[in-house]
Amino acid sequence: MATDAEPISPMMRRIQSRRKRILTVARELLLQHGYYGMTMDAVASATGYPKGTIYLQFGCKEDVILALAAECLDRRLAMIRRAITYPGKTRARAVAVGEAVSLFARLRPDDSRIIHIATGPIREKGEASRLDAVRRRESETVAVLHGLLTEAMRDGELVFKGDATVEEMAFGLCALIEGGYTLIEGGFPEHTLGIEAPILEMWWIFNRLADAYGWRPYFREWDWEETLADVRRNLFPVEAQLVYGEGCWYGDMGPKHPGARRRF
């Protein structure tokens, strides 16, 4: 969509590579020294490009950060899009999406942090088009979930208990994810609630909510541990191994012996 026709020109190519290098260096500085520590002069001297050259590509410092955030959101979106292709029941695909988000958070804490930074007042100053780029990616995430729910309903797997709407449920799930990871970022689950594995807790909460809305098969009707293992094995083999380590495909779902597994 956004890929402009030909970057064939040698001039274009140089500009592209420079753009890439600026972002790489800026990211490094942002992560190392924070928002206030990432100065444009530092970016200039670290890249070796003069400041004027950098300002040819990015209108202001905040634009650089928004561009970085867009990259991070792209990586997350790519994982979510891969998850949504998981073959099988719609609820299993939702599990895959959840696992994608979870893996992303653990595998790329730096990306998560940048996404969070780009949520602050930075948006006040960024160019409109940069902001749109970020917003579009955020919307896309919501849209993917919304699409899955719509499909689930069409296929008769999601049959609301009582009155509800797909939009309501999508909003609920997105809020849960958004808020959950914000709280985790701030360390609240651990400090205030004494929760040791907050991401695992989110797994349980998700299943409660899915059951509550009437998404079949229910938690008790299916071997979700196997589904999760399958998602990790077949959809995210590299990522899962990096996060959970060799052979530990079940590591994140709590105690392994079925008797100790949670039920509801």
Add this chain to the structure above:
Amino acid sequence: MATDAEPISPMMRRIQSRRKRILTVARELLLQHGYYGMTMDAVASATGYPKGTIYLQFGCKEDVILALAAECLDRRLAMIRRAITYPGKTRARAVAVGEAVSLFARLRPDDSRIIHIATGPIREKGEASRLDAVRRRESETVAVLHGLLTEAMRDGELVFKGDATVEEMAFGLCALIEGGYTLIEGGFPEHTLGIEAPILEMWWIFNRLADAYGWRPYFREWDWEETLADVRRNLFPVEAQLVYGEGCWYGDMGPKHPGARRRF
């Protein structure tokens, strides 16, 4: 707790009043011109105090904003604390808390915005003690909810269906609130999902989740509309009137005729 012994000294008094005035003016500027538009020089000239005097009280610009956020969080906390005193079933008190948060969001959008601003990279620069002040108030909110759930369980009103923990549920509810209002702030429910009354949707989601965990009385077992009306009438008469208008105590729960009311 944090109220220092005596502000009796006339000197102290002057300092306090000045501190207050600085915050008032800074708030105005922050809301009007955003983070980048609120300059310390502007605060100085608008208050009439020289810059040096302002820097006697606040170490840096970010400290001023954190102090503003602490005030906003205090106001929200006060409403939540009032809500928790609602006499009756624990789940009804949870409804009161939810209504407190909802009223706050509608009644004080400016406060909500400031709380949001104080979530960004501003924290990188603020003094540790200021940051602690904000964090303490955030924790307190979580603690109130956690306490209510604990009480509910002790009284036998909250009996988990299957395995769950109070902490898990508290985390879920907090995530929902946190994420929900973040999404609302960004306009997502409206733009991406076409939701017209997102706060109302959160009401439904909350009830789903409370039912799912086994919090009695269930949604279908109780006249929650009456509870909500009672909360508005007796706990937040002024606030509810400001938000919903004269006599419209039921305005936010959707269609008024019972037949059209949602059920599950």
Add this chain to the structure above:
DNA sequence: TCCCAAAACTGACGAAACGTCGTTTTTCGC
């Protein structure tokens, strides 16, 4: 191959905001 207009590059410079500090004024105990 050379030339020249257009595009891209450069870094010194100006502006704006932050935060400080030496001087002046006020406070308060005696």
Add this chain to the structure above:
DNA sequence: GCGAAAAACGACGTTTCGTCAGTTTTGGGA
């Protein structure tokens, strides 16, 4: 009423952002 200590003050130094006038590079036609 006196003097030391605390507070007030605002001009000044510093940092960082963002620009722009002058210079270099590019690319295509004679």
